[in-house]
Amino acid sequence: MPEVVLDGLTRRFGETTALAGIDLVIADGAFAVLLGPSGCGKSTTLRLIAGLDTATSGRIRIDGTDVTDRPPAKRGLSMVFQNYALFPHLSVAENILFGLKVRRVPSAERRRRLERAADILGLGQLLARKPAQLSGGQQQRVALARAIVAESRLCLMDEPLSNLDAKLRAEMRHEIRELQRRLDMTMIYVTHDQAEALSMADQVVLMRDGRIEQDAAPAELYERPATAFAASFVGTPPMNLLPLEASAGGLVVAGTTGPVLAETDGAQQPDLLLGIRPEALQPQDGPGLPVTVTDLDYQGADTVLVCDLGGHTLLARVPGHAAAAPGSKLQLACTAADLAFFSAADGRRVALSAADTTNQPRILGGVTSWTRSHCSPPRPSWRSSPPPPRPGPSSS
Amino acid sequence: MALIAAAPAARAELELTLNFPVAVGGPITAIIDEYAKTYSEQTEGVTILPVYTGSYQDTITRTVTAFKGGNPPDMAVLLAVDTFTLYDEDMIVAISDLAQSDEEKAWLASFYPAFLENGSIDGQLWGVPFQRSTPVLYWNKEAFAAAGLDPEVPPATWEEQVEFGKQLTLKDSAGNVTQYGVQIPTSGFPYWLFQGLTTQNDVILMNQDGNEVNFDDPKVVEALEYLVALSKEHGVMAPDIIEWGTTPQDFFQGRTAMMWTTTGNLTNVRNNAPFEFGVAMLPAHVRRGAPTGGGNLFILHSDPEREQASLDFIRWLTTPENQADWSIKTGYVATSPAAWETPAMQEYASEFPPATVARDQLEFAVAELSTHENQRVTKVFNDGLQAAITGAAEPAAALATAQEEAMRILAPYR
Amino acid sequence: MDRRLLTTLYAWLLVLPAMVLLVAFTHYPTVATFWASFFSTARGRRPANFLGLDHYRRMITDDPVFLQVVWNNFLYALVTIPLSIGIALLMALWVNERLAGRGFLRMAYFTPTVLPMVAAANIWLFFYTPGFGLLNQIIALFGGPEVNFLGSPETALWSVMAVSVWKEAGFFMIFYLAALQSIPPSLKEAAKLEGASDFHFVRRIVLPLLMPTTLFVLVNAVIGAFRVVDHIVAMTGGGPSNASSLLLFYIYETGFKFWDTSYAAALTVVLLAVLITVSVLQVTVLDKRIHYR
Structure with a gap:
């Protein structure tokens, strides 16, 4: 065989x-x-x-x-x-x-x-x-x-x-x-x-x-995706990758004041990237990620919204013909399970321990009620995920 | 230099072109340029424009082509043997028709008769001898001494040539010849040197009218048999065709102890032979003899004024003084006895005695093979000679074929 | 004005310069040559007269030199063409491989082509010279007898052929090399995967794909073989006794040495006929068996 x-x-x-x-x-x-x-x-x-x-x-x-x-x-x-x-x-x-x-x-x-x-x-x-x-x-x-x-x-x-x-x-x-x-x-x-x-x-x-x-x-x-590269290579359009920075309440997208996407325990944090698939983001009346639509890419079955979030480009795939016009402001929400974190240094995925999942929606800074059950505020303790199988060049 | 030309006054400026058979940039061009300049300056209303046209073959090709294209040069130096060709194409003016004054007639009579033979057709003279030569024997005195021969005595007869040749032929341990006795080049135009042999055997190859040849005469056959025997029987000469161009090189390198070649090689040998050499007349047999060779000055048809002006230039070019100058500078044979009497020539001859060998041989010289359809006839003859030399045919058979073919070619002219 | 007429006129105007040149320098001379071959050569002192086919009859019955040069030329073509094409192909296959010094080899093979024929002939003249020539020195090293390559009828033509092969092979190699480089490497890999040996690949894939080049080279080689004249002039002058004379050299002699221009015209007509026949045969017969990409 x-x-x-x-x-x-x-x-x-x-x-x-x-x-x-x-x-x-x-x-x-x-x-x-x-x-x-x-x-x-x-x-x-x-x-x-x-x-x-x-x-x-x-x-x-x-x-x-x-x-x-x-x-x-x-x-x-x-x-x-x-x-x-x-x-x-x-x-x-x-x-x-x-x-x-x-x-x-x-x-x-x-x-x-x-x-x-x-x-x-x-x-x-x-x-x-x-x-x-x-x-x-x-x-x-x-x-x-x-x-x-x-x-x-x-x-x-x-x-x-x-x-x-x-x-x-x-x-x-x-x-x-x-x-x-x-x-x-x-x-x-x-x-x-x-x-x-x-x-x-x-x-x-x-x-x-x-x-x-x-x-x-x-x-x-x-x-x-095991790495930021894998995340960015796969998918149409590929996963959004945004740098995170620490703020008073936890980690937020760099250049924004919130919402807090992950809590920190105050310890020294490695630089992290946030990964979100475009289709995981949906416009929302309530609080979410506050973005400004800069462009629309109509694809028939759905539309890709090209958005600005704290100076970073964020793509969101929404069903049908989106009503949003360029320049309009939107709130984009997703569930916690859709969030992936990668080390900015080596691109490897970082697992967030979300053991403590209360139903309080504050972590995502008001991610809406329909996502409440999923979008739990993790109390993360940072650790790297186990390294993916990557044999070194000298392993042979 | 003598001033013969007396230009009529108030004549419009005449530009006369002269096709000259030498490659552009050779040492000869400087000499000719100098003559043209001197003459143009001293002759009012006439400018001589030399055009250098490569080999003799290139020159006749260009001259004939230009003539057929309606734009011929006024003069050309072409092989004396091509006189029939030029005559048949009606390209040239009879010099003897142009030269009517007593002075001019005297000038024509001043040349060695041997040099005038090739230029004469129908009792008229068509070319003026200028760049002329004759074959002579060169020998390596050191090789003679090494072979136990008197280094000062060249072979005087056919028999001596074979005899000396045998003593001079050296072989290495493997039996390969390292030095031959004599070399008579047979490439390209073997008829010329061969004509030395036929003349020595007292036979003339063609008639005066240039419409009959004598290739299958028993004496010609005998001469060819002698030539073939030199390599085939006596082993004193290299087998097969011997290249004309590399023969001097063979001589310098000691691959042959004697060579037959033109007097035109005199300066070359003088400059390049790394040993003492001698120059002698060709060996005699029934009689002494050699062909002449080289080029004549021809005047092409134009109008009487230009033709006369061309004749004036040619007369100036062949004054004894200018002939002497030309001969000393180039090694060609001065073509009139008067030239040899000039002080310059006397001095040259005493300084370099081999130069006089050619002159002395002129007494025995005959016209070079020349007929109507000259190149075609000589080619037939050359082919026959080469066939015999390479062993492709017996001498008698080869010459019989050549005779038949040549007579067929000449049939329209009889 | 009528639009179509204008277009037609415009088209004719566009081809006019080429037409004028072709007619003046190709068609008219060809027809004139053909016409001249029926007359005797005019001399200054005797006009041309009509001979009909006399010149052509003379070639067959009265001109042993003509028959010999035709035979020489066919032998020359028969030997030099396959040899130079074969060597060209081998050299091209060789320098197309990835090997050290490939660029140098390619240049070395191509150099003879760049040399003018007369220069090449002079180099070989030195190689062939009896005694101190290179080849004879090599022969002497092995104790062999001296060979007069250009001076004996047995070797003269072959010696001239060798120069021509030496010179032509490099030229043809360039065409083969260009054709080889247009064959995608994946074809070789595909064949290798299927288990084809290098020889099998060359025979079944490369050679058929090179056929258009081979035809082109062949046409060129044939034309080349019948219009060789420079190195004959420089090396042997057709001798000894026409042993190395070829058709075009004989035409040259007849036309420009013997000044028998109308017989030369007749000989030229024969040469043209040979070339046209061979080319037509090649293109029609071989073309059917050739794959053009």
Whole structure:
């Protein structure tokens, strides 16, 4: 069974470190997405797994076998390239069968697999065409077909949808996901598009600067980002991150006088960032976060309000067509459970102990009654959350 | 310098162009520029404009092309052997028609007859000898001494040339020759040096009218057999085609102890040979002999005034004094006996005796091979010679083919 | 005025300068050459007269030199074209790899192309010189006999061919290199993933993708092979006994040494016919088998 294990995988290019010791386990049959901004090491990781590049140190195990020193063709995997890497002078059928011919698969078997792949991907009419005669989506399907005729159970994809238009991209996401389930493949999929990652993955591996920032299921990544970076990378628009400062009553958003968002016990506090998802904020008649609307971003089903809070930009996603006009003042409220705190120094999440939850709504400075039961005033005692699994570069 | 030209008064300024076969920037250009300047200054109403046109081949190409384009130069220095070509194209004026005065006729009679032969067609003279040469034998005195030969005595006959050559040919331990006895270059235009051999064998290669050749004469065959035998039989000369251009280099580097080449190389050898060398007439056989070579001055058709002005310049250029000056500066053979009588030339000859070898050989010299369709005919001949030299054909067969082909080419002119 | 007429007029005006140049310097000379080949050469003292196809008959029956230069030229093309293209391809594949000193290698391979042919010929003249020439010195080191490369009929043409291959290969390499660099690296990776060896990849993927370049290079090489003249002039003068003479060199001799311009015109017509035939054949036959991106 193709379980993929990376053990202290490191890749350096001269002075530059592209991958700084990755430890990762991708379960058999999982749809794993390597997510991150460009230069984060996700493609390098994929190429190392494929064997197109050689690790500086560390091991790669596929299905329990150490394949680190094996050539690509002997690792039992297939791959779909960002530009599809179709051979322009070969027909669709020849492209799909290229690898089988190289491997001297008997022709009857080749025909069977070709028919199956063409059938699965709806390429039956296109087999005689050349890649240049196909649309982008069709080329994508040919690349997929070429990956699946190999019948390897591990498939790697390097930003396969980045060259397609938005509508086609959504369709193909669905199709690839279904293909992976139907063929029971383990998939490692590289993308920089967090929406793609959330919608497709069983397991999202968020990377940054050659390290894993967070390795979690999509829901967890979204709901409980382990770091400020994870918080800011995921979500449309991403989580608001606002600096906090101490005031007489507790912590408030820097540059504002209230409301108090967390109590302090007076001890020395590290600098903190407050994280709130835009959709957690709702306008409220009563007291809340006093903001000034500076702009509106109408998106149909909802509207993103661009607001100013103490000189910081705060985004709020509200349903439908918002009535607020730029320049108007609003109170935005949320529940305490929607608040996340991150260390400003290293970006890690800080857990607030909210053991003592009374029903007094004062902490949030008058967060409204409908939130009362959730928006409890924590009496926090500050401590850092346990560090997320982040193996150091020298762990291998 | 003598002042012959007497320019008529109040003549409009005449600009006469002269195509001269030398690459721009060579040392010769400075000499010609100087002559043109001197003449232009001392002759009212006439300016000489020399145009330097590269090799002889480039020069005739440019001159013929310019003529066909309707814009020919007034004068050109071209190979004497191309006289027929220029005559057939009706490009040139007969010098003997222009030179009508007694003074002018005397001037024409002053040249060595051997140099006038190539310029004569239909009993008229078409070119004035100027940049002329003849092949001579150069020998390495040190190599002669090392081989036990008298360093002061060059071979005087064909037999001696072979005999000396054998003594001069040296081999290394592997049997490869390190020094050959003699080198007669055969690339490009082998007919010229070969004509030395035919002349020595007392046979003339073409008729005066330039429409018949004599390539398959038994005496020509005999001469070619001798040339081929030098390498094939006697082993005193390198096999196959010997490059004309690198032969002096071979001589300087001791790869050959003797070489046949033009007197035009005299200055080159004098400056570059790292050993004592001698210059001699070519070895004799039935008789002594050598062809002449080099270029004549031609006047192209224009109008009588320009043609006469050109003739005046040419007469000035070939005064004995100017010939002597030219010969001393370049190494070309002065073309009239009077030039050799000038004090400058006398002094030069006594200082550098090899310079007189060429002059002395003129007595035995004949016209260079020249016919109608000259380049085509000589090419046929060259091809035949090279075929025999490289062993592609027997001398007699090669020459028979060349004779047949040449006579076919010349058929329209008979 | 009629708008369409104006547009048409405008279009003609735009192509006019190019048309004038083409007609004056290409079409008219071609037609004039063809026409001249039916006449004898006019000399100053004898006018041209109509000969019909006499010149062409003469080539076949009366001109052994012509037959020899045609044979030489075909041999020259047959040897130098595949050799220079093959070497160019190998060099391009070689310097396209990531290797130390790649830039230097590329430059070294390309240098012969930058040299003027006459300069190149002079360098090789020195290599070939009997005795003190480089090649003969190397042969002497191994105790071999002296070879007169340019002076013997057996070696002259081959020696001239070697110079031409040496010079052309670098030129063609540049085209191959450009074409190779336009092949995305992912194709090689895809092939590698499928288990294709380097050789298989080159044979099945690279060569077919280079076919448009190969056709271009081939057309150029053929045209080049039939219009070589500079290094023949500089190195052998066609000798010994026409052993290294090629068609264009013979045309040059006939036209500018023998001044038989109308026979040279007839020879030029033959050369043109050969070039046109070969080019048409190449483009029509090969084009069908070529994938253009």
